Structures are given as C-alpha cells and as structure tokens.
Amino acid sequence: xxxxxxxxxxxxxxxxxxxxxxxxxxxxxxxxxxxxxxxxxxxxxxxxxxxxxxxxxxxxxxxxxxxxxxxxxxxxxxxxxxxxxxxxxxxxxxxxxxx
Ligand code: HEC
Numbered sequence: 176x177x178x179x180x181x182x183x184x185x186x187x188x189x190x191x192x193x194x195x196x197x198x199x200x201x202x203x204x205x206x207x208x209x210x211x212x213x214x215x216x217x218x219x220x221x222x223x224x225x226x227x228x229x230x231x232x233x234x235x236x237x238x239x240x241x242x243x244x245x246x247x248x249x250x251x252x253x254x255x256x257x258x259x260x261x262x263x264x265x266x267x268x269x270x271x272x273x274x
Contacts, residue, residue, distance in 0.1 A: 206252070225273045226268075232269060
C-alpha cells in the first residue's frame with residue numbers, strides 16, 4: 176500500500192508543473208543571487224544560472240536536495256525550500272537573459 180502511495184506521489188509530482196508566479200519566484204531567487212549573480216555581468220563565486228533550461232535546473236536543485244548531487248554548499252541552500260519553491264526558482268532563472 177505504501178508503495179502505491181509513493182508511486183502516485185511521484186506521478187503527481189512529475190505531471191503537474193507549478194504555475195509560474197513571477198513575484199514569488201523573484202523573492203525566492205534573491206537568496207541565490209548573492210553567490211550566483213543574476214546574469215554574467217553580476218556573476219560572483221558560483222556558476223551563472225541565467226538562461227539555464229527550466230527543467231534541467233529544477234532537476235539539479237532536486238538532486239541537491241535529496242543528496243543525489245553533492246557540492247560544497249548547495250545542499251544547505253536548497254534544503255529548506257519545498258519542491259514547488261525550487262520549481263519557481265528554476266522558472267525565474269530560465270527566464271533571465273544570460274548577458
Ligand atoms: C553561498 C553561495 C551560494 C548560494 C547562496 C547559492 N549557491 Fe548555488 N552554487 C554555489 C557554488 C559554489 C556552486 C558550485 C558547486 C558547489 O561547489 O557546490 C553552486 C552550484 C549551483 C548549481 C549547479 C550549477 C551547474 O552548472 O552545475 C545550481 C543549479 C545552483 N547552484 C543553484 C542555486 C540556487 C537556485 C540557489 C538559491 C536557492 C543557490 N544556488 C544558492 C554557491 C551558492
């Protein structure tokens with residue numbers, strides 16, 4: 176029974192993308208820009224996120240959160256966001272021009 180619930184949960188998570196909320200997304204993404212900048216011009220210590228495809232960015236963030244992807248500090252930064260919030264953040268950066 177538990178397995179079925181888990182499978183249903185996965186299907187639910189993957190088939191319904193959250194609707195992009197520009198204001199919420201920007202507020203959530205501000206905490207990332209101190210290290211990542213907004214675009215190439217404002218890039219700081221971390222790779223530029225602007226213009227990354229939304230789905231791959233979202234997947235990377237989920238992988239950091241569930242420990243599939245490791246790094247120096249990203250796990251700490253994504254752990255308190257819900258999956259929906261990470262998707263909003265992914266929308267935000269994918270909608271920004273790289274330069
Ligand atoms: C304290 C600095 C810092 C903050 C804040 C930060 N990051 Fe990072 N991020 C890094 C560093 C450094 C890396 C390079 C990989 C590593 O060392 O973990 C990275 C890597 C990444 C990557 C992988 C890029 C690639 O090309 O593989 C993504 C995606 C990412 N961060 C997204 C975010 C998002 C979204 C936020 C906000 C929720 C965020 N980061 C907040 C420092 C930061």
